[in-house]
Amino acid sequence: MADAASRLTALAEDVLGASIPVRLRAWDGSEAGPAGGPVLVVRDRRALRRLLWKPGELGLARAWVAGEIDVEGDLYEVLDKLAGFIWERGEESRSALETVRDPKVRAAAKALLRLAGPLPPPKPPVEEIRGRSGARHSRRRDKQAISHHYDVGNDFYELVLGPSMVYSCAYWTEGGTLEDAQRDKLDLIARKLRLKEGDRLLDVGCGWGSMAIHAAKEYGARVVGITLSREQAAFARKRIAEEGLTDRIEIRVQDYRDVVDGPFDAISSIGMAEHVGAVQYREYADILYRLLKPGGRLLNHQIARRPEADEDAYQVDAFIDAYVFPDGELSPMGSTLTTLEEAGFEVRDVESIREHYALTLRRWVDNLEREWDRAVRATSPGRARIWRLYMAASAVSFERNRIGVNQFLAVKTPAGGGSGLPLRPRAWTESA
Structure with missing residues (x-):
């Protein structure tokens, strides 16, 4: 579990094929990535379990709402850097994060599982909408x-x-x-x-x-x-x-x-x-x-x-x-x-x-x-x-x-x- 930030950064960069534009701090206190700007903080490794079970935006959102992911510094700067990184790389990079058919994603998921621990994901935060009933837009x-x-x-x-x-x-x-x-x-x-x-x-x-x-x-x-x-x-x-x-x-x-x-x-x-x-x-x-x-x-x-x-x-x-x-x-x-x-x-x-x-x-x-x-x-x-x-x-x-x-x-x-x-x-x- 030592140096979790470097391991997470390496996994993300291997999947995306480019350097992550923000600094990362993990729950063990380790840090990786460019210095001198705001920091994306993974406060709890439960966030990783959410990502494993719901890859992409929903898993990240649940971790954010639960307080397991946070930002120290300018939130807009982090969002702008990450948004530009994803959007400028096009749809292929975004979809690659959401498909287990990609060999790199499968390998990253296994490595992420070792970091996250073999426990089931936490329940979604209570603010998530539940039990929508009836036809859409009825x-x-x-x-x-x-x-x-x-x-x-x-x-x-x-x-x-x-x-x-x-x-x-x-x-x-x-x-x-x-x-x-x-x-x-x-x-x-x-x-x-x-x-x-x-x-x-x-x-x-x-x-x-x-x-x-x-x-x-x-x-x-x-x-x-x-x-x-x-x-x-x-x-x-x-x-x-x-x-x-x-x-x-x-x-x-x-x-x-x-x-x-x-x-x-x-x-x-x-x-x-x-x-x-x-x-x-x-x-x-x-x-x-x-x-x-x-x-x-x-x-x-x-x-x-x-x-x-x-x-x-x-x-x-x-x-x-x-x-x-x-x-x-x-x-x-x-x-x-x-x-x-x-x-x-x-x-x-x-x-x-x-x-x-x-x-x-x-x-x-x-x-x-x-x-x-x-x-x-x-x-x-x-x-x-x-x-x-x-x-x-x-x-x-x-x-x-x-x-x-x-x-x-x-x-x-x-x-x-x-x-x-x-x-x-x-x-x-x-x-x-």
Whole structure:
């Protein structure tokens, strides 16, 4: 067992055929790899047993959530170096880690078993989603997935998100605060939708009510907000009552497929479509189209992934699926645009704000790290570790253009062809 770090590093480099870009410290105190930067720490050899039983991302995720793997120093630097190392080496290197048919992997697994010990793997951390029932993206299963992610305590989300309570990409200007950037994002959406006094707005996936409050308070809209999270709905209703807006805003715990009281003048869907799923996306677009009156506008704000060479081979991120967004799926930007058009929408504008999400995520991580002890008390050590890793890793993914985020402005253009939008493109960037 002596010098476990060197042995682990040699095993990894033999499989991957290149030097590991970060320093490693093992449970026996030994270290290996480049000095002078952050250190990836394997605190307990149980982490190796998790990797043996679940090679790849899920095994690593379980070890991280359990605290068996950690980082000393700059988490972003470690994630950036490891991400670049894996992505720049291509899919073959990534898949090699997950197949026992590779002779090098078989030999490495045997050596890893000697380091890990012949014991069964520990149970997965309790924060991992269990017992998903029903067909993927059925109403019942979607409700379970939303509850897993959002019903973890409003106190926790207040610590991470800050006073704005907006859980989607902010819209930044130089030197602005997170609250400024989130207000500017909500206002940008309201202006793109050309909201005005008396307009009826449907906010799909309304979260803690921030968009609904902004639309009603600043633009005089009448808003229906829907969410599948009871905790979000309770929090939103309390905020709305405190703002004196109960006569203008209704918050429902309701599936978008069950909304029947259209038509609406406008629909906002901000960070919700990622939960819909590829098999349901056309139905989602059809329903939103049907709920709009002729000339009505849709603002669809959605994270996108890069297209795969073989789309049929696309796989959902194992860590995200098990611990963060169960059953969540990302689509390429082009697929979203095509589906909206197939549903009948005229897509009038697409704005990419990828870099804005990296900035937003870094601020959320800052909030979490600053309030770490309170966040752990509000949820659990494992849950706090999940959110820190997923937000930091997502920031790196946005920065490296692995994923993006886009706002689609689409219109249910009436038969006469008048969209009701201004002649000059991007007029919403001007002062209201």
